[in-house]
Amino acid sequence: MIDKGDHVAEKPKIVVTNRVFPETRNLLEKHAIVEINPALEPWPYEEVRMRCRDAAGLLAFMTDRIDADFLSACSRLRVVGAALKGFDNIDVQAATNAGVWLTIVPDLLTVPTAELAIGLMLSLGRNIVAGDRKIKKDGFHGWRAELYGSSLAGATVGIIGFGLVGRAIAERLVGFQCRLLACDQSVPAAHAKSWPYVTMTSFGDVIKSSDYVVLALPLTAETWHIVNPRTITAMKTGARLVNPARGSLVDEAAVADAIECGQLAGYASDTFESEDWALRDRPTSIDPRLTTSSAPTVFTPHIGSGVTEIRREIELSAARSILDALDGRIPFGAVNKPHKQFTHAQSGAR
Structure with missing residues (x-):
C-alpha cells in the first residue's frame, strides 16, 4: 500500500461484530487487518469496545451500542459502517464530535x-x-x-x-x-x-x-x-x-x-x-x-431484512462505505459530517 507521501502505509484495522458472508470478509481483507466475530452470538458491548481500541473502522449491526463512552475509549476509530437502516443504537452527535463518520444502508431493507x-x-x-x-x-x-x-x-x-x-x-x-x-x-x-x-x-x-x-x-x-x-x-x-x-x-x-x-x-x-x-x-x-x-x-426474530441476497448486499454496502471513509472520501450512506477531519495517511487506508 502506498500513500500520498510515497511510503508504505500500515493497513488499518477493521472490526466486524457479527458473522458475515465470505464476500464481505474478502473485500475488507484486501485493504485492512480484519477481526470478525465468527460466532452466531454477538460480542457484548465491552468486548466490542476492547477490540476497537486500536481500530480505524467498525462494521456494526443491530446488536451493537455505540455511545460517547465507547467512542472515547476508541480514539483511533474513524468510521462506523452500520449494516442498518435505523440507527437508534448509535449516538450520532457523539460520533460527529469524535470525528467519526456514521454510515447506514438507506434503502436495501x-x-x-x-x-x-x-x-x-x-x-x-x-x-x-x-x-x-x-x-x-x-x-x-x-x-x-x-x-x-x-x-x-x-x-x-x-x-x-x-x-x-x-x-x-x-x-x-x-x-x-x-x-x-x-x-x-x-x-x-x-x-x-x-x-x-x-x-x-x-x-x-x-x-x-x-x-x-x-x-x-x-x-x-x-x-x-x-x-x-x-x-x-x-x-x-x-x-x-x-x-x-x-x-x-x-x-x-x-x-x-x-x-x-x-x-x-x-x-x-x-x-x-x-x-x-x-x-x-x-x-x-x-x-x-x-x-x-x-x-x-x-x-419472528428480527428477520425483516432476512433475505440472503439482500443481507449480502447490505454487508457489502456497509463495508464499501468504511473503505471509502478510510480512503478519505465522503462515504455512501453518511448520516453525519465529523467535526474533526483526518488525513489519508492517518487512516492507513488504501
Whole structure:
C-alpha cells in the first residue's frame, strides 16, 4: 500500500461484530487487518469496545451500542459502517464530535421489511401459526369449525409512518382490496397525491378507524411507546397490531393487558423492546403473557431484512462505505459530517 507521501502505509484495522458472508470478509481483507466475530452470538458491548481500541473502522449491526463512552475509549476509530437502516443504537452527535463518520444502508431493507409486514398480517389474521402448531401437536383429522380469523379483503389498514417502508407496505396491500389509511406529519399534502390509493389522515383517525394498525416508524424520543395504554384504548375493539419496525415503539406490557381484556385481537412483531440497546431501562425479555402458546400473537426474530441476497448486499454496502471513509472520501450512506477531519495517511487506508 502506498500513500500520498510515497511510503508504505500500515493497513488499518477493521472490526466486524457479527458473522458475515465470505464476500464481505474478502473485500475488507484486501485493504485492512480484519477481526470478525465468527460466532452466531454477538460480542457484548465491552468486548466490542476492547477490540476497537486500536481500530480505524467498525462494521456494526443491530446488536451493537455505540455511545460517547465507547467512542472515547476508541480514539483511533474513524468510521462506523452500520449494516442498518435505523440507527437508534448509535449516538450520532457523539460520533460527529469524535470525528467519526456514521454510515447506514438507506434503502436495501425496504422491500423485504414490507414483505414481512404483509406476512405478519396474514399470519395473525388467518391464524396460520396457530394452525401450524395445532397440526404439529395433534395431527390432522380433517376440517373442524375452528380457527376462524380476519381477512385483509375489505379491512381498513392504518399505516403509521409513511416513509419508504410505509409506502412499500401500502403498495403491496393494494391487491388485497383493503381500505388504506396512513399518517405521517413529514409528508407534505402535495406529495400525498402521489398515492391515490391511500387516504392520508391524522394519527387519531388511523388508530380509531383501523382493523389492522401497522407501524412503519423509526425509534426516536417522540415515537418511543407511541403505542401505549392511551393509544390502545382509542383503537377499535378487536383491532390487530403489527410491528415490523422497532420494538420500543410499543409498550409490550400494555399490549398484553389489552389482549387479556379483549381490546386487541392480536399482536404480531418482528422487533422487541429488549433489543433496543440504547435504552438503558428497556425490558430484558418479552412479556411472558405474549409468548404463551395460547396467546394471539405472531413473533419472528428480527428477520425483516432476512433475505440472503439482500443481507449480502447490505454487508457489502456497509463495508464499501468504511473503505471509502478510510480512503478519505465522503462515504455512501453518511448520516453525519465529523467535526474533526483526518488525513489519508492517518487512516492507513488504501
